[in-house]
Amino acid sequence: MGAPFDSCRLEPVLFLRYLFSSASLTLLALSISTPAFAQYNSAAPHAVIMDFETGQILYEKNARQPMAPASMTKIMTVEMVLEAIKSGNLSLDAKFTVSEEAWRRGGTKSGSSTMFLKLGSQVRVEDLLRGAIIQSGNDACITLAEGLAGSEDGFAAQMSARAKTLGLESATFRNSTGWPHPEHEISAVDLASLSRHLISEHAEFYPIYSERSFTWNGITQSNRNPLLGKLTGADGIKTGSTEASGFGLVGSAKRGDDRRIIVINGLANKAERQAESLALMEAAFSQFQIYNLYKSAQVIGEVDVYMGKSATVPAALGEDIKMGLHISQRGSTSAKVEYVTAVAPIAKGDKIAELVISAPGKDTQRYPLFATQDVKAKSLFGKAWTSLLNKIRG
Structure with missing residues (x-):
């Protein structure tokens, strides 16, 4: 030798x-x-561009620092549900009961994003998924968490464990919704990696993220993603905002054979989030290439x-x-x-x-x-x- x-x-x-x-x-x-060379500079406090095919980071700004993800947490919540479906432990037609806890902390009177679930009602998993993805319903997420793990705390512990198996070392989850908690955090890079995993491993469900609205309990709510309908190829994935996190977005778009994933967080308002998400995704295709x-x-x-x-x-x-x-x-x-x-x-x-x-x-x-x-x-x-x-x- x-x-x-x-x-x-x-x-x-x-x-x-x-x-x-x-x-x-x-x-x-x-x-x-x-x-x-003249590098791109995002206006967002946290930002990342990832190439979907290779997983390479094309651009990053404070992207490896753990941050409060707000409702972008729900990408992990949905991944847990889809993984249970993929493994055969759960079906789309299974029904979970809306508990008082889910109704009180995530329902109409909570003052947070809600699916408007009725207390004590039984709801199909498929509907709860749309409520979590399109409407960002906290009640939908808590109901899914309780249905799968018995309690939201137990589900959050499973989320953190699952994140580690996926290589998301910065991730610690304390709830299923993204409700502010000092220990609830993940980096922009890990959010991009999580989204890449979800798009790749659960491709049959990913089109839900591009649906423009969903109606439940007679109330129609629009998808909050500011890229949909405004940027060529945009088809996902999730917004988030709390006082602690600022306004953020995980976005994805595909043009030809190329797909890019972006993450931004920490912006001051919806207008800034929309402007920066459009600018960053356009730059992802026009200013960065895989050679x-x-x-x-x-x-x-x-x-x-x-x-x-x-x-x-x-x-x-x-x-x-x-x-x-x-x-x-x-x-x-x-x-x-x-x-x-x-x-x-x-x-x-x-x-x-x-x-x-x-x-x-x-x-x-x-x-x-x-x-x-x-x-x-x-x-x-x-x-x-x-x-x-x-x-x-x-």
Whole structure:
């Protein structure tokens, strides 16, 4: 087997600067430079743009700080219900009873978003889902929580546990509605990731988020999402607002094969939320792109082999590399191959180098490079002769 990769003894051997075009990526052996670029700046205190296909964060502003999510919490509440349906533990036709607790804290007299459920009535899960998604009904969410877990506190504990299994490390839920609580929080990045999961894993239910209104108990309420009907491709997902959180939105839109998810929070009013959500989503499509940098199995360079029958071995990637960038970053993205001299014998598939890609404002990305062929070691005579020559050459 080849020598293990030692990141502490890396010797840079090739510096590549990328010049992008609409059709291809041209690589030139130039020194790395980082010209200034005009990055987008959201007016929201918390903001993120995520590419749906890759999950890459295209833009972020205070996006990893836990924040009060208000009714955007209900994305997690709905995910819990849909997961129960998917697993076969719940059906859309199942009925839950509206308790006094749900009616008192989430009903007409609560002063909060409500579905206008009647105390003691039995309501189908499918209707409760629409009440939670379209009408943002707190009574609908509490009824679902009690129906699934016996109590809202128990359901909130399950929400937090589920969030951790989904990798949402910032998330702690204390209720099903987003009602203010000092320990109830999640970051904008994790809200985007949660939404990506819901859209991907529960695609058959996602169209509910684009329904413009829902009527219950003779009362029709409109979907609060300010993107619907105003932005091309918009089809979700959830607004939220409390005094603690300010006005926020998780939005999603699809144009052609591209889908973007945005999260904003902390704005002063509905007008600011609408203006910033429209601006950020337009920027998500017009100012940010996913660039296909390399293909899997593409040979990146040649790595020197010590004591091998071949002096070098081609090094190739094991995966496609895509990177989301602001369009102004195209000319300042750079790459280099880092490696240590590999010692024969080397087997095809051995890790022998790393490709390091850098872009301004983004974390450096490292990708392993693998030998594309076997390299046998020299014979004992060959090794001795090579050692002698190396001594003569100093």
